[in-house]
Amino acid sequence: MTPPVPPEVLARARARLLGAPAIPVSEPVPPGLPTASDGSSVWLLPPWPDGATPALLEEYDIAPMPLDRPGQARRVLAAALRCCWTRLDDAPWPGEPAPVGDVLEVYVRMSRGDAELARRWATGELRRLHDTGWLLLDEDTATVRTGPRIALWPEGSLGPLRDLVRRLPQPPEPLPHVDAQGGAGEPVEDPGE
Known part of the structure; x- marks a missing residue:
């Protein structure tokens, strides 16, 4: 037995x-x-095994981030960090929820070529990043936030990452809401996204 x-x-x-x-x-x-x-x-x-580097994992055919297009996935992850890591002095985990449309817009601003095609590719990458724990995607509310794997990033690696995130395009500003009396109310998200 x-x-x-x-x-x-x-x-x-x-x-x-x-x-x-x-x-x-x-x-x-x-x-x-x-x-x-x-x-x-x-x-x-x-x-991760002690001392494991991406090169060592690659040598043993173990993908640290099992994705079809790792370069594109890294750019989508960077766009999500730009939108979800709102207080750069704090750690990126757990982050703040951000509208998926904002993440896609930041990604499009980082890319060249057809914007609609870039949004479709990025949507697929968001799902793959969610499946691997790098992001938490809530398709019901159309929001995304940093995933639990990001909690493992050592504090020493966050300095250069903060500098990179600061250089990325800003997320779009929410549209001002006009109430029934014609006055400005709370900002709302763009309904077209």
Whole structure:
């Protein structure tokens, strides 16, 4: 008879297979497994082997970011950071929710060529980044925010990233809302996005 598999081994395997699965805060977290929490959920993060660099992972055919077009995915991630990382003095996780339309607009401003095609490609990349835990995409509310994998970025790497994010195009400004009496009210998002 096969001995039972310890729960921490199953949790590690699940994290490596699924990317960054979320569990309720009330569930116990296996010891030694990196996690990120936003107060309502805890994400189990697959640990990188000690000393693993992208070059080493590539040598062993292990993709650190399993995506079809990593250059494009990095640009979409940068556009999302520009919109979701609103307080650059703080850590990027958990970030602020941003409208998907704003992220797509920042991406289009970073790109060349057909804007509509760029939006379609970026939408696919947003979904792939969500599937791998780099972003949290809520398609019901059409918002995105930084994902739990970003919580693993060391503080020392954030300085150059802050400089890069500052140089990216600004997200579009919300349109002013005109109330029934013709006065300006709270800003609203562009309904065309």
